[in-house]
Amino acid sequence: xxxxxxxxxxxxxxxxxxxxxxxxxxxxxxxxxxxxxxxxxxxxxxxxxxxxxxxxxxxxxxxxxxxxxxxxxxxxxxxxxxxxxxxxxxxxxxxxxxxxxxxxxxxxxxxxx
Amino acid sequence: xxxxxxxxxxxxxxxxxxxxxxxxxxxxxxxxxxxxxxxxxxxxxxxxxxxxxxxxxxxxxxxxxxxxxxxxxxxxxxxxxxxxxxxxxxxxxxxxxxxxxxxxxxxxxxxxxxxxxx
Numbered sequence: 001x002x003x004x005x006x007x008x009x010x011x012x013x014x015x016x017x018x019x020x021x022x023x024x025x026x027x028x029x030x031x032x033x034x035x036x037x038x039x040x041x042x043x044x045x046x047x048x049x050x051x052x053x054x055x056x057x058x059x060x061x062x063x064x065x066x067x068x069x070x071x072x073x074x075x076x077x078x079x080x081x082x083x084x085x086x087x088x089x090x091x092x093x094x095x096x097x098x099x100x101x102x103x104x105x106x107x108x109x110x111x112x113x
Numbered sequence: 114x115x116x117x118x119x120x121x122x123x124x125x126x127x128x129x130x131x132x133x134x135x136x137x138x139x140x141x142x143x144x145x146x147x148x149x150x151x152x153x154x155x156x157x158x159x160x161x162x163x164x165x166x167x168x169x170x171x172x173x174x175x176x177x178x179x180x181x182x183x184x185x186x187x188x189x190x191x192x193x194x195x196x197x198x199x200x201x202x203x204x205x206x207x208x209x210x211x212x213x214x215x216x217x218x219x220x221x222x223x224x225x226x227x228x229x230x231x
Contacts, residue, residue: 004155036222043117044156044204044222089155098169099144099208101220103155 006104023090031092117223138207
């Protein structure tokens, strides 16, 4: 079946540091890939997505590139802010499995001023 | 505009009791999803509604879990004879068209209901 593996947290960075959160997936065919973010006390929000190989999703300074050869979708940001502190979830959808999202376990990011 | 809302935000119950969790999707969204998130884990799919019908209930863990959406809007997740292992955050999401559109429609999530079974 489908699965998503992402790096364990917590990740603690100083403000303006570079962020990478690794995500790899297992799926047959060509899934669509997503990063969701959960800020403290709020619901899950879609951060960015990519629907085919070599697509780059970007939003709010975050980027992730769909790499089919390495089955990866790593999240990056060049300069994190305190307001980026949240839990980040990598996820996939595969059309053959319907509209259900398959999530990774989440990575907590804490950014220090 | 209003997002997805879920009530109650917290529910504490005793083992063996029956609980109902409610989800109000975004107005006009035809697709509705339930997920369960255990502590330290990502959300796991439970059931998906397209309109009033359950199009995919493959994620329901056993027959103690049941969900309805009688008028194609509000949905209720029902858990009978609750067990301590049912303790989790229950998330609801809605999307405009779901699978019917032929392509991915963004799922908008509610804040969740935290269920604690003592």
